[in-house]
Amino acid sequence: MTAPIRVLVCDDQVLVRTGLVTIIDAQPDLEVAGECGDGRAAVDLSGRLRPDVVLMDVRMPVLDGIEATRRLAGAGVPHPVKVLVVTTFNLDQYVYEALRAGASGFLLKDAPTAQLLHGIRTVATGAALLDPEVTRQLVGKYAARIRPTEGTERDTPLTPRELEVLRLVADGLSNSEIAAALVISPETVKTFVSRILTKLDLRDRVQAVVYAYRHGLAT
Incomplete structure (x- = not known):
């Protein structure tokens, strides 16, 4: 059997994070490697847990999702991690900056569950993903x-x-x-x-x- 895709969930809102963890753990081909509430913890945990994909919020305390993404997937990173940005800010400049920082994809938090799961699987394969609803904007x-x-x-x-x-x-x-x-x-x-x-x-x-x-x- 193929090993499940290991996902690290990073979001400072406990309810959102819990919901994401529940959705991911219910999938036979996905597995929650860990969870955290700020970007610095995401960087630290990624180094120890080696997830296949990091679900990254943008606005968080201690270290925001943009800088965390840059440290995990930016140019020159020896072992880059695939980052899927999941945020409520569809027109926020931070979305653009996160993509520039090396994120593999971008989805809105209100995306359907199937779209979120598809996004994780897509990014895990090495492909990029942009939410079609906000691409034009x-x-x-x-x-x-x-x-x-x-x-x-x-x-x-x-x-x-x-x-x-x-x-x-x-x-x-x-x-x-x-x-x-x-x-x-x-x-x-x-x-x-x-x-x-x-x-x-x-x-x-x-x-x-x-x-x-x-x-x-x-x-």
């Missing part, structure tokens, strides 16, 4: 900080198939969801995404989403 508010250039579909070096994949990435779909939509394998989707990032000189899927919106490739 996030990009609209912060795109200029990431990629200031403008262009049109005629300017892109992407093939028609790559453009199709990019549009689905911009809609917030995971690799498995894109594979199902286009009736291709997840491995093929990963290849397309890698080509897109290389051709457009982008760092990650977050920048790919921004590129798509700023160049009129997604609406």
Whole structure:
């Protein structure tokens, strides 16, 4: 049998944290590795418990979720941990900063349980996840900080198939969801995404989403 995905839950609200722990522990393929109420504890526990995914709140005492994410998953971290930010602030600048800090994904706390569990499993595989409900708002508010250039579909070096994949990435779909939509394998989707990032000189899927919106490739 495959080992369960081990999750560390970090949220300063006890009721929220308890709810997340209960939901996760009820899944046969997931396991709560630990829980804590601030970012510093999350960093310390991650070093000792080695979770597969950290569910991270943004606004917390002692050390906020952004700095904790940077210490766990930022550039230069020897053994980065996958961080899924779960917050109530869908338009907060902290969401953007958390993604820049190295978070693998972002979901709202009021997301359906199935979406939360899907997010954990998606991030655990190494794929990125952006909540489709807030992707447009996030990009609209912060795109200029990431990629200031403008262009049109005629300017892109992407093939028609790559453009199709990019549009689905911009809609917030995971690799498995894109594979199902286009009736291709997840491995093929990963290849397309890698080509897109290389051709457009982008760092990650977050920048790919921004590129798509700023160049009129997604609406």
